[in-house]
Amino acid sequence: MVNHYSIPGFGIEYLADMGVLQYVCHKESLTxxxxxxxxxxxxxxxxLRKAILLCEACRVQQYPFNDDQVVPDSEWEVFLRETAAMIITEQSPKxxxxxxxxxxxxxxxxxPPDIIFKRxxxxxxxxCDGTLKAEVTQLAAQPVSSSVTTG
Incomplete structure (x- = not known):
């Protein structure tokens, strides 16, 4: 029997207000x-890992930081949005x-596959329009017998 333990993520207050990001930035000589x-x-x-990567992306985008600086999306999140747009614009075998x-x-x-499908x-x-939302969600909730197979 395999035990799965759930470890809660850091709270937003812990990452921002408690100074974790400030500490990481201080160690990198950033404010x-x-x-x-x-x-x-x-x-x-x-x-936390994603927060540090986003902080690094902000640093590459612009330093010194601004209060109103845009926090960029991860490349894979943009890639997922583009993939969803591809699905919406054309449904064909190609x-x-x-x-x-x-x-x-x-x-x-x-x-992870579950993250890909959820996003x-x-x-x-x-x-998509209101009539399709329920249908798309219902189809996505159906179990797939062979979702990811290799070979």
Whole structure:
């Protein structure tokens, strides 16, 4: 029997208000405004690793930091949004093959399949009309007997 333990993520307050991002920035000889640290903490979804990567992306984008600086999306999140847009714009065997290739590309970059499907579903639901939202969600909830097979 395998035990699965759930470890809660850091709270936004811990990442931003308690100074974790400020501490990391201080160690890198950077100064980060509290408002930017809070936005990074919110966008990181309580994930410390993602928060540090977003902070690094902000540093590459612009330093010294600004209070109103835009926190960029991760490359894989942009890639997922583009994939969902591809699905919406054209439904054909050719497009299915392209989307499948993009799916495998995400898998090779260690993005978990459940995250891929959830994010694509959210994008599809956000970009389709009301009559399709329920149908898309219902289809996504159906179990798939062979979702990811290799070989």
């Amino acid at each position: 980060i405004p509290d408002t930017l640290a809070k936005r990074i903490a919110e966008k990181s979804e309580r994930n 497009r299915l093959l392209e989307v499948r290739g993009r799916y495998y590309e995400l898998l090779t970059h260690c993005i 694509i579903l959210n994008e599809l639901v956000a970009n």
